[in-house]
Amino acid sequence: MSTATSPLAQPFPALPAIDGVTLRVARAQYKKWDRTDLTFVTLPEGTSVAGVLTTSKCPSPEVEWCRQALVLGQARALVVNAGNSNAFTGHRGRAAVEAIAARTAAAMECQPSDVFVASTGVIGVPLPIDKAEAGLDAAFTAEPCGWQEAAATIMTTDTFAKGATTTVIVDGRTVTLAGIIKGSGMIAPDMATMLGFIFTDAAVAPEFLQRALSAANGRSFSCITVDGDTSTSDTVLAFATGKAGNAPLVDDESDGADAFRAALADLCHQLALLVVRDGEGATKLIEIRVEGAESDRSAHRIAMSIANSPLVKTAIAGEDANWGRVVMAVGKAGEPAERDRLSIRFGETLVAKDGLAVEGYDEAPVAAHLKGQEIAVGVDLGLGEGVATVWTCDLTHGYISINADYRS
Amino acid sequence: MSTATSPLAQPFPALPAIDGVTLRVARAQYKKWDRTDLTFVTLPEGTSVAGVLTTSKCPSPEVEWCRQALVLGQARALVVNAGNSNAFTGHRGRAAVEAIAARTAAAMECQPSDVFVASTGVIGVPLPIDKAEAGLDAAFTAEPCGWQEAAATIMTTDTFAKGATTTVIVDGRTVTLAGIIKGSGMIAPDMATMLGFIFTDAAVAPEFLQRALSAANGRSFSCITVDGDTSTSDTVLAFATGKAGNAPLVDDESDGADAFRAALADLCHQLALLVVRDGEGATKLIEIRVEGAESDRSAHRIAMSIANSPLVKTAIAGEDANWGRVVMAVGKAGEPAERDRLSIRFGETLVAKDGLAVEGYDEAPVAAHLKGQEIAVGVDLGLGEGVATVWTCDLTHGYISINADYRS
Numbered sequence: 089m090s091t092a093t094s095p096l097a098q099p100f101p102a103l104p105a106i107d108g109v110t111l112r113v114a115r116a117q118y119k120k121w122d123r124t125d126l127t128f129v130t131l132p133e134g135t136s137v138a139g140v141l142t143t144s145k146c147p148s149p150e151v152e153w154c155r156q157a158l159v160l161g162q163a164r165a166l167v168v169n170a171g172n173s174n175a176f177t178g179h180r181g182r183a184a185v186e187a188i189a190a191r192t193a194a195a196m197e198c199q200p201s202d203v204f205v206a207s208t209g210v211i212g213v214p215l216p217i218d219k220a221e222a223g224l225d226a227a228f229t230a231e232p233c234g235w236q237e238a239a240a241t242i243m244t245t246d247t248f249a250k251g252a253t254t255t256v257i258v259d260g261r262t263v264t265l266a267g268i269i270k271g272s273g274m275i276a277p278d279m280a281t282m283l284g285f286i287f288t289d290a291a292v293a294p295e296f297l298q299r300a301l302s303a304a305n306g307r308s309f310s311c312i313t314v315d316g317d318t319s320t321s322d323t324v325l326a327f328a329t330g331k332a333g334n335a336p337l338v339d340d341e342s343d344g345a346d347a348f349r350a351a352l353a354d355l356c357h358q359l360a361l362l363v364v365r366d367g368e369g370a371t372k373l374i375e376i377r378v379e380g381a382e383s384d385r386s387a388h389r390i391a392m393s394i395a396n397s398p399l400v401k402t403a404i405a406g407e408d409a410n411w412g413r414v415v416m417a418v419g420k421a422g423e424p425a426e427r428d429r430l431s432i433r434f435g436e437t438l439v440a441k442d443g444l445a446v447e448g449y450d451e452a453p454v455a456a457h458l459k460g461q462e463i464a465v466g467v468d469l470g471l472g473e474g475v476a477t478v479w480t481c482d483l484t485h486g487y488i489s490i491n492a493d494y495r496s
Numbered sequence: 497m498s499t500a501t502s503p504l505a506q507p508f509p510a511l512p513a514i515d516g517v518t519l520r521v522a523r524a525q526y527k528k529w530d531r532t533d534l535t536f537v538t539l540p541e542g543t544s545v546a547g548v549l550t551t552s553k554c555p556s557p558e559v560e561w562c563r564q565a566l567v568l569g570q571a572r573a574l575v576v577n578a579g580n581s582n583a584f585t586g587h588r589g590r591a592a593v594e595a596i597a598a599r600t601a602a603a604m605e606c607q608p609s610d611v612f613v614a615s616t617g618v619i620g621v622p623l624p625i626d627k628a629e630a631g632l633d634a635a636f637t638a639e640p641c642g643w644q645e646a647a648a649t650i651m652t653t654d655t656f657a658k659g660a661t662t663t664v665i666v667d668g669r670t671v672t673l674a675g676i677i678k679g680s681g682m683i684a685p686d687m688a689t690m691l692g693f694i695f696t697d698a699a700v701a702p703e704f705l706q707r708a709l710s711a712a713n714g715r716s717f718s719c720i721t722v723d724g725d726t727s728t729s730d731t732v733l734a735f736a737t738g739k740a741g742n743a744p745l746v747d748d749e750s751d752g753a754d755a756f757r758a759a760l761a762d763l764c765h766q767l768a769l770l771v772v773r774d775g776e777g778a779t780k781l782i783e784i785r786v787e788g789a790e791s792d793r794s795a796h797r798i799a800m801s802i803a804n805s806p807l808v809k810t811a812i813a814g815e816d817a818n819w820g821r822v823v824m825a826v827g828k829a830g831e832p833a834e835r836d837r838l839s840i841r842f843g844e845t846l847v848a849k850d851g852l853a854v855e856g857y858d859e860a861p862v863a864a865h866l867k868g869q870e871i872a873v874g875v876d877l878g879l880g881e882g883v884a885t886v887w888t889c890d891l892t893h894g895y896i897s898i899n900a901d902y903r904s
Contacts, residue, residue: 146827146835176823176835178852211820212853315806320827398723398806398891402899412619415584419554419728427554427584444586445620483806484900488893491810 096365096373096461096481097248103235103266104253107289108132108329112230113241116223118171118209118216124241126220128227129166129285130196135329136291137163137204138298140305142322148175149182150205153189154323157201161294163327164202165192166285168242169220170270171209175320180214187217188224195228206283206323208270209244239268242283245490246272246366252358256351258344259334263290265355269324271363272314284309284324284359290348291330293338300349301326301356308356311388311478314367315487316396326352364479369486372404374463374479381474386423388476393421394465401483404465407458409451411439418467429470434458504773504781504869504889505656511643511674512661515697516540516737520638521649524631526579526617526624532649534628536635537574537693538604543737545571545612546706548713550730556583557590558613561597562731565609569702571735572610573600574693576650577628578678579617583728588622595625596632603636614691614731616678617652647676650691653898654680654774660766664759666752667742671698673763677732679771680722692717692732692767698756699738701746708757709734709764716764719796719886722775723895724804734760772887777894780812782871782887789882794831796884801829802873809891812873815866817859819847826875837878842866 109131113124139158141151150173157163167188174181189200196202207215239249253266271282292300301324309324330336337345365373376394381387394400397417403410411432418425428443435457438446457463463482517539521532547566549559565571575596582589597608604610615623647657661674679690700708709732717732738744745753773781784802789795802808805825811818819840826833836851843865846854865871871890 142827143830144824144827145829145831145833146823146838176820176838176848176852178836178850180852211823212848214852316804320824396724398895399899402896405896406900408900412584415554415619416552416728419550419552421553422551423553425553428586430554440584440620442586444584444588444622482900483896485893485896487806488810488813488891488896491807492814492816492890492892 093247094366095371098362098365100236100239100249100251101253103251104264106264106266106287106329107331108135109287110232111235111238112227113233113237114223114227114230116169116219118169118219125170126223126227127168127238127241128224131163131165131327132329132331133164135163135327136161136294136297137325137327138294138301139323139325140302140309142320144320146176146320148173148207148321149185150174150207151321151323153185154204154206154325157204160201162202163204164196164198166204166325167192167224168283169207169215170242170244172207172213172215173209173211173321174207174215175211177212177214184215184217184220188220191221191224204325206321208242208283208321211320235266235268242268242270244270245368246270248366250359250362250366252355252362254351254355256347258290258337258348261332261334263288263332263334265351267355267359269359269363272366272368282309282322282363286326286355288328289332290328291332291334291336292328292348293336296337296339297326297328300352303349304353304356307353308360312360312364313392313395313478313480314364361479364481367481368490369484370481371484372461372463372482374404374465374481375477376465376480377477378467378469379475380469380471382424382472383474384476387474388478389423390418390421390425390467391476391478393417394467395478395480398483401480404458404463405482405484409434409439409454409458414465414467424471425469426471431468431470433466435464501655502774503779506770506773508644508647508657508659509661511659512672514672514674514695514737515739516543517695518640519643519646520635521641521645522631522635522638524577524627526577526627533578534631534635535576535646535649536632539571539573539735540737540739541572543571543735544569544700544702544705545733545735546702546709547731547733548710550728552728554584554728556581556615556729557593558582558615559729559731561593562612562614562733565612568609570610571612572604572606574612574733575600575632576691577615577623578650578652580615580621580623581617581619581729582615582623583619585620585622592623592625592628596628599629599632612733614729616650616691616729619728643674643676650676650678652678653776654678656774658767658770658774660763660770662759662763664755666698666745666756669740669742671696671740671742673759675763675767677767677771680774680776690717690730690771694734694763696736697740698736699740699742699744700736700756701744704745704747705734705736708760711757712761712764715761716768720768720772721800721803721886721888722772769887772889775889776898777892778889779892780869780871780890782812782873782889783885784873784888785885786875786877787883788877788879790832790880791882792884795882796886797831798826798829798833798875799884799886801825802875803886803888806891809888812866812871813890813892817842817847817862817866822873822875832879833877834879839876839878841874843872
């Protein structure tokens with residue numbers, strides 16, 4: 089199945105090298121395809137790592153492996169397999185992850201727990217160990233490659249390679265952050281989603297890196313949804329090589345801690361939006377802003393109820409200012425709301441206020457806004473100070489075609 | 497917009513008259529269409545009423561009206577408007593409901609609180625009082641009609657008229673139950689959904705009728721979902737005229753109480769499944785049975801997570817035995833589950849067991865089952881005694897066409 093590039097795609101940006109990070113790709117041939125599908129990243133001694141992982145009760149063995157290894161906070165290598173998620177494969181799946189870690193640790197002369205593994209693709213087929221090992225052996229001796237090639241190698245149903253970068257001054261040194269990410273369907277709320285990998289040359293203690301990543305996750309990956317379906321393999325890992333030479337960031341009092349946190353949050357935000365832009369069948373990027381809720385948590389739940397509503401998403405696909413469906417989605421969220429205080433806007437135009445339609449509102453700017461590619465829906469509940477912003481895409485025939493019009 | 501009849505449609509059954517219940521329809525012309533859109537039902541003095549209503553935080557004024565009137569437990573008339581839900585219309589919407597109740601009460605020589613009102617259709621447009629009153633005046637003098645005509649008159653995006661009936665012996669008398677229902681999209685979990693109206697000639701005290709209806713609702717209307725979107729107008733009302741002459745059912749000890757409850761539950765089940773059969777774009781009726789959960793409530797939540805998963809619903813639309821997506825939906829439900837105890841079947845065939853695929857299972861019966869119109873998905877969590885069954889339909893291009901391919 090080939091899919092046209094998302095109309096919301098963005099060109100791959102120029103990503104700088106991160107001192108200490110070397111990327112390589114190889115062909116493990118996990119599927120019958122003519123492309124690289126194994127990514128191998130080496131990291132220098134002293135690299136810190138942090139991660140956020142799916143909260144699925146049925147996680148892949150890769151997720152379990154990373155969860156255990158993250159406790160130690162150290163990383164020397166990352167292996168990413170595309171085309172087979174290895175999820176729900178029992179002891180054979182676990183054996184495949186252990187074999188990958190062991191072979192990589194032997195080549196790197198490090199501990200298996202220093203090797204992080206992530207896999208993405210079909211569920212229920214054990215990752216073939218022979219293919220993984222042959223792919224690894226090829227990767228060990230391959231020429232280093234660039235970010236775009238690695239970003240393309242971790243893709244599955246994605247229609248474009250996704251990366252982002254930012255820089256920040258920490259302790260008088262310019263440190264660089266760069267990340268790549270994949271994800272298009274089975275993208276859902278309330279947790280880390282997809283596979284995302286972030287690298288920085290900053291020196292950062294693992295505990296601080298973890299706190300900063302978890303905070304950034306709460307405002308980025310946890311605020312996007314394509315279809316409300318949560319993968320068994322969602323993983324975001326952040327690696328800090330320390331090569332920038334700054335005094336290590338260890339806590340909130342460290343010089344540059346605030347700036348680093350903000351830069352990491354910015355990078356996560358950029359990466360998360362790229363995933364929504366590649367949402368299966370997406371033709372519009374939708375930002376949903378909820379204000380006036382009883383709490384931020386309540387605002388987030390209401391925003392997600394709107395973002396996951398098939399009727400809201402199809403209305404926007406149809407460029408229809410059907411704010412009644414937004415009312416419906418607010419009402420079903422189960423959170424405090426008072427119909428007669430509710431107001432709704434599309435773009436800059438208030439279309440409903442105090443529990444009824446704004447009489448004679450100007451439909452022209454609303455229609456023009458809905459014809460665009462970036463749609464803003466605003467809801468004010470008029471109850472309190474709680475706010476949240478989430479991002480999603482529209483629901484189109486493209487989503488059905490990608491997910492129903494073939495046999496696996 | 498015209499839509500072809502659902503391939504899952506069932507012919508309208510022969511519904512018996514219910515002693516005391518008279519049906520009439522009229523043209524209020526709530527939309528520009530050439531059809532009846534106002535249903536008027538008269539009920540004899542002494543009729544008991546019970547109801548279950550949407551839990552939406554943004555309910556229609558009709559829902560609020562019914563909630564208040566239900567406290568009194570008495571009914572003399574029902575008015576149903578199709579084409580305009582009157583939801584989110586502020587004081588003008590409330591005034592319309594009051595006007596309908598007042599005009600009907602004057603004609604019936606009863607209290608306004610004896611008049612139940614329900615409306616379905618577009619959100620955000622106040623129901624025009626002049627059209628409602630003219631429609632009522634026409635209905636008051638119209639010839640009585642049959643069940644099928646009334647069932648067709650309450651439809652909106654429905655593609656076929658829906659009704660069901662059953663009989664039961666209570667206190668030595670045969671009592672009859674009949675119901676009509678509408679609903680196709682914006683059909684969602686965990687509450688009474690849609691507009692459904694049930695009539696019986698049994699003598700039943702309002703409190704017992706309410707308990708029996710609430711219990712039946714928990715196993716029928718609360719166990720179906722089309723798109724996970726919950727209407728602002730969902731209403732199911734049950735009316736008991738008492739004309740069958742049985743000693744009134746007042747509590748669980750009354751003669752025939754168990755039989756009546758079972759009959760009401762059966763009728764609700766029949767009606768609920770008719771709504772799923774008319775799910776927007778549906779081509780397959782899907783039954784999801786979850787066993788072995790920690791509790792019935794946990795089983796219900798997991799079943800609904802599967803039933804609302806766009807990836808599961810599109811896989812079934814594509815006749816794809818993609819049980820990995822079922823694993824995904826179990827994992828995201830947030831309920832207790834252990835991957836390595838989980839088993840999944842399609843139809844009668846076990847496809848995954850103890851956390852991995854059943855090696856070499858026979859794909860032929862699975863493929864044959866998925867080509868049918870009635871699909872059974874079974875999940876056994878292997879944890880406890882909790883069970884639940886829910887019903888949904890597949891997600892197809894038809895759903896997108898109905899909801900995105902037009903402007904409102």
